[in-house]
Amino acid sequence: MTPPTPGPPAPAPSAPRLIATDLDGTLLRGDKSVSPRTVAALAAAEEAGIEVFFVTGRPARWMDVVSDHVHGHGLAICGNGAAVVDLHGGPGRHRFVKIRELAVAAALDVVRVLRAAAPGTSFAVERTGGLHHEPAYPPLHLDPAESVAPAEKLLATDVDVADQPVLKLLAHHPELGPDAFLDLARIAVGGLATVTRSSPSALLEISGPGVSKASTLALCCAERGISPADVVAFGDMPNDMEMLTWAGTSYAMGNAHPDVLASATGRTHTNDEDGVARIIEDLLAGPGITASRPAPRTTAPGRSPTPGTE
Incomplete structure (x- = not known):
């Protein structure tokens, strides 16, 4: 096309x-x-x-x-x-x-509600020192995980990296479409966290509320x-x-x-x-770049997004 x-x-x-x-x-x-x-x-x-x-x-x-x-x-x-x-x-x-970290308690709540709302979801935890993920989480990243374990264990208060702030959770679903997973997750998570996506796959990025x-x-x-x-x-x-x-x-x-x-x-x-x-x-x-107001926001046809990473 x-x-x-x-x-x-x-x-x-x-x-x-x-x-x-x-x-x-x-x-x-x-x-x-x-x-x-x-x-x-x-x-x-x-x-x-x-x-x-x-x-x-x-x-x-x-x-x-x-x-x-x-x-x-x-x-x-x-x-x-x-x-x-x-x-x-x-x-x-x-x-x-x-x-601007994601509180561990909130991260655990997000894991709980998404497991219930979308069975089959796997998680990764992005801390300041690196990535940690569950066994079922697919190898989508450019670097190996620091550790592999269930999300509840990765977020436990007694893990070796507990002093490293959680920057975001990543949630992947093997069957749902990307936009469908995003819509479902936003409803399930509510105000617990901010849910978005940048990957063409069903990979969500979850940050602290308002982040x-x-x-x-x-x-x-x-x-x-x-x-x-x-x-x-x-x-x-x-x-x-x-x-x-x-x-x-x-x-x-x-x-x-x-x-x-x-x-x-x-x-x-x-x-x-x-x-x-x-x-x-x-x-x-621009000749002198004179002040002007932005054009109205309009929807224009677009192509499918190109594959990216986060």
Whole structure:
């Protein structure tokens, strides 16, 4: 099928102060690389005084792919808002600056209600020191588990890593469709936690109540005196929707999940077509970049999301 042509981009704000971009399916190409064009665009934005935040579902240890491209503050928002990480120092030398953990008691309640609502669900526990998962949890990640045991054991108060905060739970179902599993889980979990997804498979990411890419980005912006109107955001999957809605100007990728298209003020090319870089180039090349209001939020047809990781 021929990819749809992106619609007209939303007008950008005058002198945007911060760019917030998702990674998988957004900034990164399908092979998980950062294209030379994107590298150049990111560097040009920082040189122009625009802060760039990587905002991702990835854990900090998976940030090597962009660690060479951080400038200035060097911060990234990881784990769907569960952590703010300083990437200065390079691969394996990240430092947690802010942690918004999922309380163990709440995590255990989530495991209990999801086991009842969706029998066959398997779980993984993402802590600051690594991933721990159940025997039935599929090998979806890039690194081996630190330990394998039932979720109740992984979350026990007497485990060796009990001093490491829980950043999020991951829940996988072998039979349910991704969106059906997400809808079911949100109803079952209610206010116990925040449930979202970024994978094309039935893999859910579960954070503390109110913890999301958007809420942590809002905290980071408030600390810098940056308002939503000063932010341009990019994303492609349901875990990006709140961030895209919060930002004054936002772009859904050409490969975005259909629901994401309705959350953004504009639309750009796919990740493999350097959609983020194209918009950054336009921002920097605009004649004087005069203030304007974002285009109305409209739903546009989209392609199926490309496979990603968290």
